[in-house]
Amino acid sequence: MDSQRLVQKFLTSQVSEKSLQIAKAALFDYLTVSLAAQSLETEQLKTAYKEQLEGTSLLIGEKGLATKAFSALHNGFRAHLLDLDDTHSSVRGHPSAVLFSALLTELPYHSGKAFLASYVIGLEIMARLGMAVNPDHYLQGWHNTSTLGGLAAAGALAYLKQMTVDQTLHSMSIAASQAAGLQMQFGTPIKPLHAGLAAKQAVEAVAMAQAGLAAEKDFLFADRGFRAVYAPKLNVAPLLEDWGKSWQVNQPGLWVKSYPFCSAAMSGADAAEYLHQKEGLREDEIAGVEVLFFKGRDQALKNRQPKTGEEGRFSIEYIVWLGLTGQEYSLDAFSSKALSSALRRQLLKVQRTYQEGSSDEPFVTVTVNLTDGRKLSQQVTYPKGSPRNPLTEKERRKKFTTYVRGPWAKPLEEKIKRMEQEEGDSLFSFLQTINGGKTDGRTCD
Amino acid sequence: MDSQRLVQKFLTSQVSEKSLQIAKAALFDYLTVSLAAQSLETEQLKTAYKEQLEGTSLLIGEKGLATKAFSALHNGFRAHLLDLDDTHSSVRGHPSAVLFSALLTELPYHSGKAFLASYVIGLEIMARLGMAVNPDHYLQGWHNTSTLGGLAAAGALAYLKQMTVDQTLHSMSIAASQAAGLQMQFGTPIKPLHAGLAAKQAVEAVAMAQAGLAAEKDFLFADRGFRAVYAPKLNVAPLLEDWGKSWQVNQPGLWVKSYPFCSAAMSGADAAEYLHQKEGLREDEIAGVEVLFFKGRDQALKNRQPKTGEEGRFSIEYIVWLGLTGQEYSLDAFSSKALSSALRRQLLKVQRTYQEGSSDEPFVTVTVNLTDGRKLSQQVTYPKGSPRNPLTEKERRKKFTTYVRGPWAKPLEEKIKRMEQEEGDSLFSFLQTINGGKTDGRTCD
Structure with a gap:
């Protein structure tokens, strides 16, 4: 069963030091674009989910805590709201908005290093899924950020939580049964919502599988499974070959955006x-x-x-x-x-x-x-921010200082720099202190 | 824009007296199968969603209340868990499990009659969607219960809440971007979960649209919209023609099941x-x-x-x-x-x-x-329970007494019988008193 082979490969992978450094830069960019995105729409989302504004999970840029599900939804939405967040050519979509938003719900219980490694694994799954299903899946009208993101984020959470192969298969299968997101929404707030929905689906799928709900395990290749319905031309090789040889977060690498458009x-x-x-x-x-x-x-x-x-x-x-x-x-x-x-x-x-x-x-x-x-x-051919023409360190900092202001901006930079040495709960507590986010062009100073 | 024409048609429809009576019978059957379904899996689902076990919405057969989202998920799951709930040939799926579970979150604020009418409208949308997309959509591997159910339940909620045309379009569009559910899950607990997921998506989509989030309005026919991705051969005529001439809840009518299988x-x-x-x-x-x-x-x-x-x-x-x-x-x-x-x-x-x-x-x-x-x-050709060979009143009661026992069983029957004269909050309060559900073959007496 190839779904199982995929899961076994990623659950037993060890990521490289270099990829951890890139994950850290990706987290920095994720927080930059998320903190920049306080807006009318984030308030609307909180209104819609007012029942879930109590819990133990953080809402980036907000004071309060929330349920895990709403935390993942809110943070994914916010990270992708300005379309300033990173993309990846293998995915043909936005990986960090989904992956970090799902993983943040588990951050307090893990080391910074394990958190970063789980992101690398999640990105690897999402990129390899992309290579397996693209370009047909995307050209059909699916929004890969969510259709592939939910599966990948479920895998990343399973890696972080050291789940068994079976539990991981159940989680990803439940996520597969929620894979959705239509390109017709591009240009509306529902496009960024898709990133949040994928993160939320992953968090909920993992919780259901861990509670004992069983799903069809060969979620990719079962009759009337993911391949049959979403990607009939799926090519299995990119999913299974050469795990650990290089990491997609580095090769071909992320596109880091300077500007808030597609x-x-x-x-x-x-x-x-x-x-x-x-x-x-x-x-x-x-x-x-x-x-x-x-x-x-x-x-x-x-x-x-x-x-x-x-x-x-x-x-x-x-x-x-x-x-x-x-x-x-x-x-x-x-x-x-x-x-x-x-x-x-x-x-x-x-x-x-x-x-x-x-x-x-x-x-x-x-x-x-x-x-x-x-x-x-x-x-x-290679626009500014693409892997072959990356932003310099200075340009990344400029993006940060352009979009994020506040007394906590400098300490945040320091915190992320040291992240592999930190415990997750310490970064989590710090992120909680960052509120207001009054830095958005639409609502503020 | 045909999505708008559809919405205008159903928002302005008045349902027949006869269809209200059938809706009542459908609710009775829905509660029967739901109360029969207390099991290990319903406990697992509550474990996974323990953060959402506070709120104002009911969980059928349970003492506590929960968030609207979890209420819809739990009740939809439970209603379809034994595969004893009704089906409809136009849908090629299970309408009541999704529709009633979504509508119950709004029951306290409406009359029994309005609640029943909204169910009739929801079923009409779901059945007409089915006629528009079947058989290809189903044969492709989609689970219509959820792919069509989320859209229909969002429409039913919009009707109940007397939402505007635009808000209804946004709601259904957000639901369209979550339409999912793979037939590979048939024979696992994720199949009934699909019914719950559709109800939950509808509740959440409506809340987001009401809070102000805007989506692509022509959700069915926009470029890379629902038709393009889920049902390229969609036939628009059954969606728009002859509204009010007869009601799908009656003609061809529901299949009411005697036995817990497909x-x-x-x-x-x-x-x-x-x-x-x-x-x-x-x-x-x-x-x-x-x-x-x-x-x-x-x-x-x-x-x-x-x-x-x-x-x-x-x-x-x-x-x-x-x-x-x-x-x-x-x-x-x-x-x-x-x-x-x-x-x-x-x-x-x-x-x-x-x-x-x-x-x-x-x-x-x-x-x-x-x-x-x-x-x-x-x-x-016409099995027992199909519209041409329906269960008699006595057989329906027998199904109820076979699966549901408790001191509240008799009062519940009476309550449903009088439902068009009742206010929703009264039935809601009564449903809250029904707990324990210790009637399942798997766990009990």
Whole structure:
């Protein structure tokens, strides 16, 4: 039974020192984007779950504690709310928002090192699942962040809690029976909710399996199981081969975002910004814009005519226009405020074109036709923040200081730096003291 | 936008008097099977959700109250746990377990009549969704009880709470992004869990939408929405046409089960029982058995060689063998106890055969080859409990008295009989007094 072989492989894996260091950087980024995301929507979510605002699990950036289930939901939602959180090309989705949010519910009972190792394992499962099911699963319309995230987070929790093979299989099977999340929600708050739902499903699935509920164990390959229904073309090899040889958190590595929009837009955004910086373009000079993608690579960018900045997170038209005209990719530019009709008319100038075939290094090319007849063009393969063009240490710190302010900001940095030497309850207690989160562009200072 | 047209149609519907009466009978059956289902598994579920055992919502058969989310989960799980709860041919699944469990969280705040009407509306949505997506959706491996149930229960709650069209669309869209449940779980406790998960998703989706979270409104037909991902061949007509002309709760009507196994086995079970009663068959007289199905009609009966009675709920081989040899279809016969190896060997005598084509009245034929060379055969089209061969009032009462005992049994019957004249809080308070549920074959007297 291949589901069992997968579980045996990851439960017995030892992660490398290098991968632990990357996990720490990922946690730092996760907390950065989560603390930045205090907003109307996080308040709405708390209202909906007011019955679960008592418990022992933390809500990032909030004073109170909550049930484990709501903690996972809230933290996952918040981590992905601004679309500033990391992504991974094997997953085709957002791993840290789901994985850390599920694992945080167990943090107090484990060492910092075990926590980080469990994240590495969870990411490995999620990335290998991605390699096994992509691109078909994603192209069908599933939001991989949640469909793969719930399974991976259940596995990560099982690793952290040193569960048996059978309990792990039951947990992941219960998670498989909740795998959901539709791409139609991209551009609405339900997209980030999917990250929270996956984390919550994992926490609940593990609790049910540990309480004794039994599920179909071969969750991936059973008749009418995960493969049959979600990914008929699933390729089993990437799930089982070469465990421990290298770690997906490092190779190919995480994409760490500088800007709050869909990662599929990052290359185009960089190209547009570069053209503006080089040429100092003004709106009235731009006659038309072409953005060239490899076919299917703009699938997530579903909004060609966004009505709000929030919808603009999934619009290459909006993002490229901002970049070309020298406007900042700020939180404010991607808020739920309506875009002006003048701006929306300008977006009609931006067209998408497509290149047939595929590439291991899919580039995006932005071409601007100027009113004076000139044509400017910029191609980007590795946008800033992608594994081949990573943020420097200084840039990561800049992201932190841009989005997170408060007396606890500095101590938090120190705490994460030392994390492999810490006990989990100490970081947990510290995270509890971080509240208010009055740092969001939408609600505050 | 057709999602909106659907919502407008059901939010403005008035249900018939006749359908309210059937809803009452359905509630009576729902409570019967729920009260019968106290078991190890319901305790396990409470253990997993111990953080949510405080709140204002009831747990059927239990003393305490809980959060709305856990109430819906627990009650849905419990209602479907014995597989004794009703089904519906348009749904190809179990409507009442999901719908009543979601609606009960709102019962105290509404009249008995409004509660019943909301159930009728929920069933109508679920059945019409079923007609729109079946048979492909089911044959793909989805468990319709949950994939359609969450959407329908969100709609039923919206009707009960008199929500706006937009809030209803957001609720159903959030539920659509959680639609899940794999048939691989048939024969495990996760199958009944799916009913609870759907009810819980609906309750949570409605709470989130009411708190202000916005989703893609055209949840059925948006690009990469429900249709695109779950049911590409969805036929829109059954969703929108002839609202109010008749009600699915009545026409074609519910299947009310007498026995705790999959409804796809009901015709075969009746045929086997009839042959035993007529011929007084003994085990050693039976050389072989053939069960003839229309192709695809035995899809849910996935266990050809069940190891336990629980797995036997989805095994026509086991069920027909019990019937032919005069054994009762009791709770005990379908418990998690292992089947003897002698019995399991006998099951190898039972073979399935298939008839090509389809039929509006798909019959099942059981043919027994006797050791003396004789051949006996019985065909059943309308098994006992199906809409064309319904349980009599007396048989329904017998089901109640078989499975439910206690000093509150009689008052409960009376209460339900008068339900359209009652306020919801009165029934709610009464249901709270019903505890212990020490009536299950597995745990008790």
